[in-house]
Amino acid sequence: MEIEKPLMVVAIDFGTTYSSWACSMRHEYEDNPTKIHVRQWIGGEHLSPKAPTTVLIKPDGTTLEAFGYAAQDKYAELVEGGQHKLWYFFTRFKMKIFTTNGLSRQTMIEDITGKLLPAVTVFSRAIQVMKDDFLSQFKSKLEGRLEERDIRWVLTVPAIWNESAKQFMRQAAVTAGIRNEYLRIALEPEAASLLCSYLPMKTFTISGKHSTFQTFKKGSKYMILDAGGGTVDVTVHEVLGTGKMKELHKASGGAWGGTVVDGAFRQFLIKLVGNSIFQKFSMEHTDDLLDMLRTFEVKKREIQTKKDSTIILRIPISLLNIYKNETGKVLQESISQNEFAGKVKIINDKIKLEGTFFREFFTQAIQSITSFVRTLLQNKNLEGVKSIIMVGGFSECLILQESIISSFPEINTIIPQDAGLVVLKGAVIYGHNDDMILERVCRYTYGIAGAIPFVKGVHKDEYMEESDVGPLCNSIFVKIVEAGQHIKLHERQAERYFSLNSEDQDHYTFPVYISTSVSPTYVTDVGCSKLGSLTISGIDTSVPLKDRKVAVSMIFGGTELEVEARDVHTKEITTVILDFLQ
Incomplete structure (x- = not known):
């Protein structure tokens, strides 16, 4: 039996694109709920509070080799040495259980080469590596002070997931070694809402016509727009006082996250060089593809709506060489004769994209999000909503921020610092106090x-x-x-x-x-x-x-x-x- 108030809470934010864990002790929470320790991952020469949701499993189909940046690097080495064909490399696989009908314990998912493994194996290995990583980081600090039952684990899921998907994640966590009775499932936008209610005003960027900011005053109503890599979750809360809240509208949303933008960019590359060439490049030079996508991720967050500056990305020499070998043509010259003429240029190993053209990658995702929010705000039951709080990794994208601000000028658009970490930190708060949402729809x-x-x-x-x-x-x-x-x-x-x-x-x-x-x-x-x-x-x-x-x-x-x-x-x-x- 679990104690009512755990001495430590560990939250795992299992994201489509990035994942991580964070924790806090009970005394830290009682002193300052926002005092939360977030794991720092090593990616190249940089530290990052989140790691890519990538899993590398050995040829036996069960043993985890690496996770996150380490999985990407190890797989790139295997590809370079021609030893990767029997290994399993999974990336951005979370959405598989959202889109799968008849989800079961036997559901299979494909790795990037089409090889199949049970979904529960892949998900449980990802959860296990984060669980074990936490225990290794805190082993010396916790030894002799905490028992297993003193730790409450929290796993985040999108609010729009059904009971089957939530049970699947719980099963994966149990398979990873987390005892069922010590585990809580937190809904991502709710976790974000909890953290934001504790953050000081100076940590928010606020845009809107209202002169006063009283989002968390008793009786106030606000929308949480949780834009992640895979899904966009929207929920609406009313503050009841004493830190409690109630949901005003059932959680809703769709698969309009940042990966939609990534998909548009990938389709551009396929059109640029042809599907067969792109697939050959993807399989034979995975490390170059990953580097290109990492650079795109940075550019994706920085691009703004009002600037016409050219976007420059490095295009791998390996891709240029494959194109030349397969077609007998130089890609730089071919562009001037196709639909991308005047929009795209290649000079040496740089590809230059005209700003307006680059922003087209965002069109589908942003139109879906703004249209949905607009329809939701017209609901008569949501009268009095004066703020939209943007959280999630995709909410760090400037073009999405500017699109929401310009689409809803009559409402405050509020963006907390480190929007991509709000769900993770909020899940820790939820683990300490899981009765802060008193009513749901x-x-x-x-x-x-x-x-x-x-x-x-x-x-x-x-x-x-x-x-x-x-x-x-x-x-x-x-x-x-x-x-x-x-x-x-x-x-x-x-x-x-x-x-x-x-x-x-x-x-x-x-x-x-x-x-x-x-x-x-x-x-x-x-x-x-x-x-x-x-x-x-x-x-x-x-x-x-x-x-x-x-x-x-x-x-x-x-x-x-x-x-x-x-x-x-x-x-x-x-x-x-x-x-x-x-």
Whole structure:
């Protein structure tokens, strides 16, 4: 059993593009919640508070060789020596579980060469290396002072992820050696909101027409725009006082993060040299590709909307040579005859991109984000929102900042220092105090399948089934909570009773469904899907069958769904297993 107030909290921000961990002791949190230790990673000649989310696994398919910058460097060495073909190199793989339908423990993901490994293996190795890295960094400081149960681990996930994806991350963390009872799941924009509520005003850059900045005053409402590498999460909070908050609108967003910009740049390179040449370059000179993408990442954050200066990147000589060998032409000369004439120039090993053309890489992502935010702000339930707080690594991009400021001049746009670290640090605060969000809004309608008396002409004939009490209509969506419903933290829903059917039955399993509709009729309606199953076990078989019933109550309002079941006859709490991984 975990203690109520852990002596240390360690948060792992598992990002699409970059990841890291941070921590603080209980006494540090009580003295100053923002006093948080952030890991510094070595990348080349620089220190960075985050490392690339890259994993290198040995040819056996299970053993981790390296993570982050070290994984990139080691893989580049293997490629250069022609020894990489049996190794597994994964990069920017987090979004795989967001885009995968029917996510399961057997879900496979591809490395950059198309080789497959179980997703849970790749994710757990990434979490494990950060867990072990923390323990090695703090071993001398913690030895003899802290036991395993004194540490609470926090793992961040996007707020728009469903229960299946959250359970997958929890499973990966447990596989990595973090005990289930010591782990909390934090929603990324919520974590950011918590940190921002503690930061002094001087640490924010503020743009907007309002003369006073009272974002965290009791009664104030603000939007958190968490723009990361993969997803953009948006949530809206109202301050309740005493540091508590409530969610005003269900978490929403989409896959419009910084990798969309990276994808546009990659498509430009493919058009520039041709797909086959780009793939050959990617496979044979991975180190040069990674260097080019690192440089692009820096330029991506610095580019501004109002400047027409030329953007200069280094183009690898290896790519120029492959192009010449494959086509018999010089790339510099070919550009003058294709669609990039006047927009792109190559001089020696430099590629110069006209500023307006470079900004086109951002068009899709920024239009998606601004359009979504605009629609959200028109919601009548969000009247009074006067601030947008931009957090996440992509929020450090100047062109995104300027686009939000210019698109919503009537609202304060607030950008904290080190916006890319806000989620990570906020997750540490959440680990110390996980009841600061007192009310959340359901993203989906949750329910179970049930049966009601069949009414001819009302119900579908295919769902009719005869029973001792007359014809019944099966597959009815029995609603428990509905999308958009405001639910208080750990709010217990009405109990549902289930009877067992045979003398030797000591467990009961039934499916749980979700729907994007507020009031679906059948579990097969458009927008409905099976979330997973719920199994109640440990039921006393000595109780007569007619009295053998269980009462099940679902508990919402936290970052994960909870369920409690009790044996009606013995009144004992029974074991419940939630399985959202198909």
